[in-house]
Amino acid sequence: MENSDSGLSGFDVEFLRQSFKRVGVDLKIQYMPWKRALEEARQGRVNGVCSCSQTKERTEFLYFSDPLGKASSGVFSLTKNNFPKLKTVDEIGTRPVGVVRGYNIIENLKEANVPNIIELSDEQQGLKVLLNGRIDFYYTYEAPTRYYLGQQNKSKEVVYHELSFTNYYSCFSKSANGSKTLLKQFNAGLAEIKKDGTYDKILAKYR
Template identity: 35%
Template sequence: MNKLIMPLIPILVIMTCTSTLSRAEQPLLTIHAVDFPPYEIENPGVDSLLGFDVEVVIEAFARVGRRARVDFRPWKRIVAMAQSGATLAMLSCEKSPGREKFINYSDPISKATRTYVASADFTGNPPQKMEDAKGSKVLVVSGYAAEKELIAAHIPYEPIIDDTSALRVLLNRDYDLFYSAREYVQYVAGGMGIAEKVQYFDTGKQVLFHLCFSKKWPDSMAIRDKFNQGLAEIMADGTYTAIHAKYK
């Protein structure tokens, strides 16, 4: 009996070592995002905060044995990369008509309040819902899901390259409203020293953000499912809440 068992021991050791080596050699996962604090922060300050969505993604992947990093590019380029399979995933990403053709959505990772931002001296009719902006001069970031919402509501707008530029234009040129996410604008306005120069008109609409995986990336569905597994774990044990608490 011993002669039959003994030869199996070295084989089991080799299999265990090979499995461990395989996990260690798994490639670093690169996610692409646009600077969108406090969700994603391209240039962390002295507090070294990366953005709560960035931290959540890195930690969720870590729980399932994968290393991840976030690289920053312009949003339109990121969307094109996801369409062609040149990136694994884009962050943070809303569900939007047409995206399901090339995107597999993760479980929700965060949310935002849709709002109209105006200068503090705005004297027009305060919009209480999205449609109330008709007749106003509206700014929105080109390529965002918010732009498609304005299109669907038949609200004329001026497209702009990014959120920071929109805030500067709003305060220095002849525009009435900027359609965006309240959480983002409040965070950035504080950092720019313009918190007292803007006001908000929430539309009653909340949106969910996801990690959006390119369908053309190899094994993206399996990677997405692993990410969801890690996300559920950090939500269950309090890590997710602790990450967000650092940004309040």
């Protein structure tokens, strides 16, 4: 999170900073839309992206670290709409659903032939259009959305329908020099912060 009101940068960013710090690697964070970040990594113009789930397409241009964490994905809807709890994306039907452009979960909507998909630039825009009633569902990852809701005191205005739960990773560009070395260094640092409790302390700040 760039320039957040709380001063927090996001737990994944903190995981990266602390992991690389343990192995003596300087880290420079650049903030950009997710789809652009992936393309920069594909071209080798950045060494990697902060965190991502693993897909067949991404394995063509990315190396994946040891699991960085677990991510719950699903749909948020407004509490006042009182929609029945969804168990699959098929149940969205023809209602408008927002999803961040470039997120791999958009493929789940396309495979289910969901007709009314609204592509969004980032998580904050997605939450904004949901709260404004411009979409019925916001399909995204639970943790960052709950954080933004808490910052805005809007948590009670939405309900969450979990659809899946998967590992996610730190990802390194195969086209960038030294990526295999960075991958090994990162995994070593990540193991250290998990072992000594730093990882859990970071996560606790966002709950």
